[in-house]
Amino acid sequence: MSALPNDIRLDDRHPAVADTLDVVRRGLRAKPKRLPSRLFYDERGSQLFEAICEQPEYYLTRAEIALMREHTGDIAATLGPDVRLVEYGSGSGIKTRLLLEHLATPVAYVPVEISRSALLDSVATLSTAFPQVPMQPVCADFTQPLRLPVATRSPRRTVIYFPGSTIGNFVARDAVAIMQLMRAEMGDNGAVLIGVDLKKDPALIEAAYNDAAGITREFTLNMLVRLNREVGTDFDLSAFAHRAHYNPMAGRIETTLVSTRQQDVHVGNEVFAFGEDEAMQVEYSCKYSLEDFAELAHKAGLRVEHVWFDAEKQFSVQYLVR
Ligand code: AVJ
Secondary structure (H helix, E strand, C coil): CCCCCCCCCCEECCCCHHHHHHHHHHHHHCCCCECCHHHHCCHHHHHHHHHHHCCCCCHHHHHHHHHHHHHHHHHHHHHCCCEEEEEECCCCCHHHHHHHHHCCCCCEEEEEECCHHHHHHHHHHHHHHCCCCCECCEECCCCCCCCCCCCCCCCCEEEEEECCCHHHHCCHHHHHHHHHHHHHHHCCCCEEEEEEEECCCHHHHHHHCCCCCCHHHHHHHHHHHHHHHHHCCCCCHHHEEEEEEEECCCCEEEEEEEECCCEEEEECCEEEEECCCCEEEEEEEECECHHHHHHHHHHCCCEEEEEEECCCCCEEEEEEEC
16 A cells, blocks of 8 residues: 555545445345445455456457547547546546646546555555646545545536446446436536447457456455455355356346355354355446447436547447536
């Protein structure tokens, strides 16, 4: 974990252990069992995700970075000067760096990230690269309504940056709810800049979530490692397998942890029985056509004003306004 410069204060609203325990209990009582994908992102999980981004099969990050490299000038011009840039799920900040390099006199950078270590690392790096940009990090779950810090200089517009196709982790209802929160947060003159992964050959999509080096498998299983450590569950890591399949009807990767035998798992004083081959849902990664996504945005009261693509049209970055 990195130390922050003296003038940057972390607003820490990281959920308590009791909340996590509650989420796990509710998820294991559900039928079928499920755990929310945000539980992936402890310190190790964030590192493993960074390693996934470097796997040859995981095209998303490479495509999005190539897109940003090619179009940041145009994107920055569309956003305009004096932007207050709010980023949800800030991660490692490579794309943010490109954006901040091109934006004219940004008023503030407000990263909102659930992983405290990833947040501190990225702000430490970015504040060195952009000492003139005020940074107001918030450690929080962005699916909950946030009251974000205001900037000291008044912005021309607030832009919510949501890269990485993280929106794809949410089923349509929840994705709409999150975009409604963004719409409220950004205000009348605001905008959303969002990374959206596109539908393509299912074999390519499926390979991205089943890399040969097994990093994604380790990432998925790390959720159980984390829960065993943090909330005292006793998941047997040798008896769960990573499974990721593309569901063409739903247009999404469905990642599950599959119990390889009949077994009991203890959570506090509760016991949860897993059958042999029982699948517990841990992540959706939705893929969209342009029409799919425009409709989703529309349901949240947003309109797609610009779409940028990488050269191979694998990925898109979309600019949404009211
Ligand atoms: C960071 C949420 C976009 O769903 O593709 C990568 C996370 N999961 N491999 C995705 C992830 C498995 C990733 N997002």
